[in-house]
Amino acid sequence: DQQVKQNSPSLSVQEGRISILNCDYTNSMFDYFLWYKKYPAEGPTFLISISSIKDKNEDGRFTVFLNKSAKHLSLHIVPSQPGDSAVYFCAASAYGQNFVFGPGTRLSVLP
Amino acid sequence: DSGVTQTPKHLITATGQRVTLRCSPRSGDLSVYWYQQSLDQGLQFLIHYYNGEERAKGNILERFSAQQFPDLHSELNLSSLELGDSALYFCASSVDRAGTGELFFGEGSRLTVL
Numbered sequence: 001d002q003q004v005k006q007n008s009p010s011l012s013v014q015e016g017r018i019s020i021l022n023c024d025y026t027n028s029m030f031d032y033f034l035w036y037k038k039y040p041a042e043g044p045t046f047l048i049s050i051s052s053i054k055d056k057n058e059d060g061r062f063t064v065f066l067n068k069s070a071k072h073l074s075l076h077i078v079p080s081q082p083g084d085s086a087v088y089f090c091a092a093s094a095y096g097q098n099f100v101f102g103p104g105t106r107l108s109v110l111p
Numbered sequence: 112d113s114g115v116t117q118t119p120k121h122l123i124t125a126t127g128q129r130v131t132l133r134c135s136p137r138s139g140d141l142s143v144y145w146y147q148q149s150l151d152q153g154l155q156f157l158i159h160y161y162n163g164e165e166r167a168k169g170n171i172l173e174r175f176s177a178q179q180f181p182d183l184h185s186e187l188n189l190s191s192l193e194l195g196d197s198a199l200y201f202c203a204s205s206v207d208r209a210g211t212g213e214l215f216f217g218e219g220s221r222l223t224v225l
């Protein structure tokens with residue numbers, strides 16, 4: 001039973017355009033969400049987070065939106081750059097519990 | 112550089128063998144987590160230690176075991192290896208107990224079982 005789903009295994013976007021990566025979850029107890037980025041041969045690195053008391057969090061070109069009623073969050077990257085090409089993991093946790101990761105979405109930003 | 116160190120980076124071994132993966136967390140972090148990433152799969156949580164004590168177990172096989180030592184480094188022991196154990200094994204650390212903060216990941220140990 002996959003509690004965190006990223007239904008798009010891959011996504012291609014033109015440089016300068018918006019990238020939208022989606023994540024759905026099933027556990028209504030999840031109250032903290034993170035996005036990680038992973039380059040080949042490297043470990044995942046933290047990108048941005050959002051807690052359930054917010055519906056939006058912004059950090060530079062990266063914005064995460066949370067829709068609790070739909071159990072859905074999305075990561076927007078504007079404008080997309082070739083260096084953003086990586087695998088993006090969505091992760092969720094309930095207070096005091098460990099993070100559950102989604103399967104990842106491979107983003108390719110085309111020059 | 113996340114500050115989390117994992118060794119070895121690469122390991123090739125045969126079925127039935129036993130290996131040990133090592134992780135040194137970031138300075139000051141008390142929590143160590145182990146994750147497994149098989150080909151094109153997400154990060155599967157294996158086990159979590161906080162300050163030397165096991166806090167949570169995930170999808171960890173009985174053939175696998177881990178511990179966290181007094182100096183806070185951790186080891187993941189994989190025994191009676193099977194072909195399906197080939198994967199990237201990541202260690203992550205955080206300052207808190209669980210679920211409330213950012214995880215910092217090492218570069219991973221790539222295990223190949225032949």
